Amino acid sequence: MVKDINIELSGIKKSYDKPVLKDICLSVTNYSYVTIVGKSGSGKSTLMNILGLIEGFDGGVYRFNNTVIKKGKDYSKLRYENIGFIFQSYNLIPTLTCRENIMLPLVYSSKQSGSFDEIIESLDIADLLDKKVTVLSGGEKQRVAIARALLLNPSLIIADEPTGNLDPTNTRTVLNLLEKENKKGRAVIMITHDDTIAREAGKVYRLENGVLHENY
């Protein structure tokens, strides 16, 4: 059972040396499947970080399930209760085994995972559990990373170039998995530079010069 998710960005601004995001508006709820495309340096990852509550913003309003997100506050609880991250570079801790990497969120959450076996089965990684992540292929690493992202049953999956380092077969596997999770009711926000992959989603946005264009 996926929890309700309702996030709304309105007029979000972010600058470093120069403006990166200008007046971003975006709504995401359960069953949303959104991709954001854009060139390198267009601010895609910044937007993803803001959406994922790991980076602050300079202006605008961000509501996450009716919580107004404020700058400088730590939203780790909202993160582990609602968001699963999938990264292009997997971000698995190399000193740990696959099992330990997957179970890592449980160290920081009191929430019980009732679906570990189901996740492992659906991702076909049972044989990898006791291996160190350093010996895995890119596709295997990404499946382990997805398992970690799904462990706490998130209502939102944020995927930053999840297929960026994968071959076509593994790319297809990952996209199928995301689609499957989306159909369960999870919202999926995927960042990609690949237009073909972007078209997999229900809604495609292009980020250009800091402005988010809808229905690209």
Next chain:
Amino acid sequence: MIKKTFSNYLLLSVTAFLSFAIMFGYLIYTDSESYNKYKDLFADNPNVIFSYNGAESKNELRAVTKQLDKLSDTHYYYMRQCVAQTSFGKECEVNFLPGYVWGLYLTSNDSEVVTSRAARAMIKGKYEVSIGVNEALVSQRVYNSLKPDKNGKKQLKLIFTNDEGKRILKKYDVAAAYSGPNEYDDLETNSSIDSVYLNIGSVDEDECSILNLDLVIYTEQKDFVIQQLKKSNVTCEEVYTEQNQAVRDIKNGIMNKYLIAAVLFILLGINLYSSFTNALKDRKFEIGVKRAIGAKKSSIMLQFVIEGFTVMLANTLLSVWTVLSLMNVYKFVKEIVFNEKYIVTINTESLILFVVFTFFLILIFSLLFAYKSTKVEIVKYLKEEL
């Protein structure tokens, strides 16, 4: 990455180990050296006062003893000294003691400490010795030079000369021989003089020329007795004064120790800080990932407090063990190679200093390590690991 993380903790461990080993090593070494330097002095009874005024001091000393007789907790004995020749022509210093004495403190123009230690060596740690009227206590060297008689007994023959130049030969059974550093060499004549101890009843005063008349006093009222001795113009030396001087030296040593500890604290602190920063540098990716998947700052902080504390504590214990082992090797070398009895010790102040020092370093750096870990920007380090 694993190798890198390990090498970073290794670097931190080496720094922490060396820091604590230097500190603990410095404290235990200085304390042990100080203890071994002064242990004999502090083993001496501080209530013993030794006084002398040469051969002509009989009246002054008697005036003092009249005062001493009135005091409770005060005892004394006279010790006369003369020079005699052994039957084989060697000169030796003869000390006349009462038949029973409660302590043996010898006088010498060279060094009171050396002679009192000699006495200690002679009576093998006991403060009591008894010599019969026709008995002598001789050094091992004198004992070795004596030839046994038909019955296998060794007899010491001494030739005394009185003030009028008359010579008299006397024989003594050797009651015991002692070993110790009371045989000293006369550098000017390149000859050695041995000390012999006889019962005061062994020779009449008119049979030998008395060189010194000494008074050894045991009292619980040191200050008063010293005052009386000074009033009677009698020279006095006391273990107590030497002990006080040693206490002052030790106190100065403690001050220096605190100063050096403070300097070490700063230097080692800087070193540890740098090692902790290095260790943290390679953990930033891990922190970034953990924070991204929902770890609170407090969880990360707790993890690094525990890690920092464990590394520091383990290295503290290891450094203490290593230093103690090295000190035992040092002790072994001292005892086997240099034949010196050496005791490894650390006093309470040093122990408290070390505990406080390590506690603060462990606490400060574990917390600092943990605090810095929470300052890691999640975004910045997430893409580092490919």
